[in-house]
Amino acid sequence: MEKLIRKFSDIHISDVDIVGGKNASLGEMFSSLASKGIAVPDGFATTAAAFDLFLSHNGLANSIREYLRHLDRDDFSNLNDTGSRIRELLSDTILPERLMLSVKAAYRELCGNDDSAVAVRSSATAEDLPSASFAGQHDSFLNITGETALLEAIKKCYVSLYTNRAIKYREENGFDHLDVRLSVGVQKMVRSDKASSGVIFTLEPESGFKDIIHISGVWGLGENMVQGTVTPDTWMVFKPMLAAGKNAVIQKKRGAMETRMVYDDIHPNKIVSSELPQANRDSFTLSEAEVLQLAKWALDIEAHYHLPMDIEWAKDGISQQLYIIQARPETVHHGQNPLLVRQYHLSGKGTVLASGEAIGRSVRTGIARLVESPAMAGKLAPGDIIVTDITSPDWDPLLKRSGGIITNKGGRTSHAAIVAREAGVPAIVGCGNATTGITDGDTITIACCEGKTGHVYAGKIDYKETVTDLKGLTRPSSPKVMMIGSDPEKAFELSFFPNDGIGLLRLEFIIMHSIGIHPMALADFDNLKDAMVKDSINMMTNGEADKQVYFINRLAEGIAAFGAAFYPKEVIVRMSDFKTNEYAGLLGGKDFEPVEENPMIGFRGASRYYHPLYQKGFEMECRAVAKVRHEMGLENIKVMIPFCRTTGEAKKVIEVMGENGLVQGMHGLDIYMMAEIPANVILAKEFAELFDGFSIGSNDLTQLTLGIDRDSALLKELFSEENEAVKISIRQLIRAAHAAGKKIGLCGQAASDIPSFAAFLKEEGIDSISFNPDALLQGISLLNAASAESASVSHEKINSPEIPHHS
Numbered sequence: 001m002e003k004l005i006r007k008f009s010d011i012h013i014s015d016v017d018i019v020g021g022k023n024a025s026l027g028e029m030f031s032s033l034a035s036k037g038i039a040v041p042d043g044f045a046t047t048a049a050a051f052d053l054f055l056s057h058n059g060l061a062n063s064i065r066e067y068l069r070h071l072d073r074d075d076f077s078n079l080n081d082t083g084s085r086i087r088e089l090l091s092d093t094i095l096p097e098r099l100m101l102s103v104k105a106a107y108r109e110l111c112g113n114d115d116s117a118v119a120v121r122s123s124a125t126a127e128d129l130p131s132a133s134f135a136g137q138h139d140s141f142l143n144i145t146g147e148t149a150l151l152e153a154i155k156k157c158y159v160s161l162y163t164n165r166a167i168k169y170r171e172e173n174g175f176d177h178l179d180v181r182l183s184v185g186v187q188k189m190v191r192s193d194k195a196s197s198g199v200i201f202t203l204e205p206e207s208g209f210k211d212i213i214h215i216s217g218v219w220g221l222g223e224n225m226v227q228g229t230v231t232p233d234t235w236m237v238f239k240p241m242l243a244a245g246k247n248a249v250i251q252k253k254r255g256a257m258e259t260r261m262v263y264d265d266i267h268p269n270k271i272v273s274s275e276l277p278q279a280n281r282d283s284f285t286l287s288e289a290e291v292l293q294l295a296k297w298a299l300d301i302e303a304h305y306h307l308p309m310d311i312e313w314a315k316d317g318i319s320q321q322l323y324i325i326q327a328r329p330e331t332v333h334h335g336q337n338p339l340l341v342r343q344y345h346l347s348g349k350g351t352v353l354a355s356g357e358a359i360g361r362s363v364r365t366g367i368a369r370l371v372e373s374p375a376m377a378g379k380l381a382p383g384d385i386i387v388t389d390i391t392s393p394d395w396d397p398l399l400k401r402s403g404g405i406i407t408n409k410g411g412r413t414s415h416a417a418i419v420a421r422e423a424g425v426p427a428i429v430g431c432g433n434a435t436t437g438i439t440d441g442d443t444i445t446i447a448c449c450e451g452k453t454g455h456v457y458a459g460k461i462d463y464k465e466t467v468t469d470l471k472g473l474t475r476p477s478s479p480k481v482m483m484i485g486s487d488p489e490k491a492f493e494l495s496f497f498p499n500d501g502i503g504l505l506r507l508e509f510i511i512m513h514s515i516g517i518h519p520m521a522l523a524d525f526d527n528l529k530d531a532m533v534k535d536s537i538n539m540m541t542n543g544e545a546d547k548q549v550y551f552i553n554r555l556a557e558g559i560a561a562f563g564a565a566f567y568p569k570e571v572i573v574r575m576s577d578f579k580t581n582e583y584a585g586l587l588g589g590k591d592f593e594p595v596e597e598n599p600m601i602g603f604r605g606a607s608r609y610y611h612p613l614y615q616k617g618f619e620m621e622c623r624a625v626a627k628v629r630h631e632m633g634l635e636n637i638k639v640m641i642p643f644c645r646t647t648g649e650a651k652k653v654i655e656v657m658g659e660n661g662l663v664q665g666m667h668g669l670d671i672y673m674m675a676e677i678p679a680n681v682i683l684a685k686e687f688a689e690l691f692d693g694f695s696i697g698s699n700d701l702t703q704l705t706l707g708i709d710r711d712s713a714l715l716k717e718l719f720s721e722e723n724e725a726v727k728i729s730i731r732q733l734i735r736a737a738h739a740a741g742k743k744i745g746l747c748g749q750a751a752s753d754i755p756s757f758a759a760f761l762k763e764e765g766i767d768s769i770s771f772n773p774d775a776l777l778q779g780i781s782l783l784n785a786a787s788a789e790s791a792s793v794s795h796e797k798i799n800s801p802e803i804p805h806h807s
Helices: 014-031 046-058 061-069 080-092 097-111 149-163 164-172 223-227 239-244 287-303 375-381 392-397 417-425 488-494 507-515 519-523 531-540 549-565 580-584 615-631 647-659 676-681 685-687 698-708 724-739 755-763 773-792
Strands: 006-007 043-046 117-124 142-144 181-187 197-199 212-219 234-236 250-254 259-263 271-275 309-315 324-330 340-346 352-359 363-368 385-388 404-407 428-429 441-448 455-460 463-469 480-485 501-507 572-573 637-641 671-675 693-697 744-745 768-771
Touching: 006 097, 006 549, 014 043, 014 046, 014 117, 014 181, 014 287, 014 324, 014 724, 043 097, 046 061, 061 080, 061 572, 080 149, 080 519, 097 117, 097 149, 097 181, 097 519, 117 149, 117 271, 117 324, 117 755, 142 149, 142 259, 142 488, 149 164, 149 239, 149 404, 164 392, 181 488, 197 223, 197 287, 212 239, 212 463, 212 693, 223 259, 234 239, 234 287, 234 549, 234 572, 239 271, 239 287, 250 287, 250 549, 287 309, 352 404, 352 417, 363 531, 375 428, 385 392, 392 417, 404 501, 428 501, 441 531, 480 488, 480 744, 488 549, 501 744, 501 768, 507 549, 507 615, 507 637, 519 531, 519 549, 519 615, 615 637, 615 647, 647 671, 647 685, 671 685, 676 685, 685 724, 693 698, 693 724, 693 768, 698 724, 724 744, 724 755, 755 773
Parallel strands: 363 385, 385 404, 404 428, 480 501, 480 768, 501 572, 572 637, 637 671, 671 693, 693 744, 744 768
Antiparallel strands: 006 043, 043 181, 117 142, 117 181, 197 212, 197 309, 212 234, 234 250, 259 271, 309 324, 340 463, 352 428, 352 455, 363 441, 441 455
8 A cells, every 4th residue: 555645754856756846855855965964844745645545535537637628728718717617626525534644643743742833835746847847836835733724735735736827837848637646745834934034046047157056035934035025135155165165155135125924923824914123124134154054055955966956945033043945956047058149139229118127138029918917818919018016826827928027026036037037038027117107008128138127118129139059169279268347247147158258347337337436435435525425325335334345345246246257267357447527427426536628548547546536445446356356265356457657656556455455476366457558568568577467458559549539539530450550559568578478468349340450469479359248259250260361371460660668
């Protein structure tokens, strides 16, 4: 006689056909991972045999099959009626006595004589396969107390095998309904309603980058996160540095939570929303030690399963103990071809109707359909874009017919976001005003290709989709092909492109978009005179007392995203290179910036770093880089100094850097110089004695060599990197660098636009070229063509005089 109950200690991952994927995974962790310190609440599961007994005892199989025979499998027009009839059929039954007695005995063995609270979860025997996830298709019940309530919850789980969404999901994935059985997991309750809970992905959920552990958390029960009614706290942990024992939390962001989901005092198994105390709103749901503990557990779980995992965690507010309560294979990125790169570029912009968090990277144009509930399914044509307040698993059949999803509420781990990823459609969640800003029936364009913030544009916006198969694409053996970076939100996505690292990371972009405040306004906050500016800064920094620490942490996180994404390849961070008019545009900036007639050749670059007007700001930049290198362990981060006019100021800058944690040569720290001034060419030998290498800034070098404002429309025809004087300067820099045994690269657009210029750089033996991401593949193509040509054709070199070194 087959067993009706299995203890978690007797369950392994091979038992999916007996207890379903969810329970098999719980049993596997409970029985096999406890030795690694992973805490999983104890429990038991009803088996597939128990479900078969339930069906046969009540004579249900033939009736279910008959109802399903009439299901409209084209449009699912009668799905609601079919599901309702089957659920009613199952509800009007009783559990077999043998099953009831087995459940009661197992409950007593688990909980003793106390009516302890348990979680009762559905687990289908075909679920959580790498290619398909049944997550959210069936019902679960929490905080169930006593034998009678437990038996009622088990039957409700059985009934939920035939929710509308589950029926449609099985149809879409080719499962025979009667071949799928339901196991019910009964697990000791974790009182996360008195603490916090959340989700872990063992990869970066948007890009699929596999060296990141992404943790999110909310106060109270996780239902708030699934519904998207709050924005969770999030952390990114870098696996290699976690294994190395470093502070591997490379990014963290506090969410926005005004409520939490808890159990009702009067009806203990009913979940209600409760106002969140201010103290909780102002603090993270986990300490950094707890984040690292969960990350280590996640790493062990992933290693055990040999798959990226989707994990649920909970913290018990009574014992303060962390637990893993579920783990399943991550399905969104499973089986995707990492060598097939899709890029989307808008050809224009329009009126922005709503903005929120972008899910995915694509663009879609369609008809907006304001939908209040799944009952409005008849209003939706395939490809229409759903606009609504919030979604739940009941919405799945609608969402998977849509061309895109837009919600007022939600975050990256909300139900709408999860379904959008699985369905491969763009979504913008947490807009706030989507249902008021967008009109039903209008044509809209949903754009998720512009970073983490997605925009809904009025009307049809044309866009270009580029699909590149990187399979077989070879990079030249020399020079190295590097990238120009600026936006941390795109770092992980860019890492999939063929590259040898980041040759130029623009620090000012991170300051502008991730911080938005003038560094000196934070360094000298207490002395700011404008009360409105101080109030705005307080709001933007969440009231943090130490404004410099706020700047350092935010800047470090932006740098660390690139350091981790391209690890262990070199990532060269150019210290900030705003001009004074650009710095003045930052919040609080006007009080600290002089007004210049020509900022392009004014108070910029190295000259700022040791000057009293900005030295405190530069020191904060240095401390941010030092944090990334020393605390986070990302020693692939190197530093570059822009617009360095004299060797004297080079020495001053290097001294200031050393005083703020960036000692040249220590732990492999290279300090490079941006070579972009004629003086850098003339004194290349002398500068090479101070710096570890050069990166030619071709735009500024061309501008200053030819005396042409690079922004001048009148003189744009004369502005050319192929000008003989510019090429002589570049050649001289390359030769001087190599003579000194130093590396030299170039950052600029010309190498990807002009075949002859790319060939010139290769012929002169430059060590690396850094391309903008959208020009990278074209640049590789030009370099490969130059390699082929140089192999068969003898090039005539420019016969130019050597520029003598100044001594």
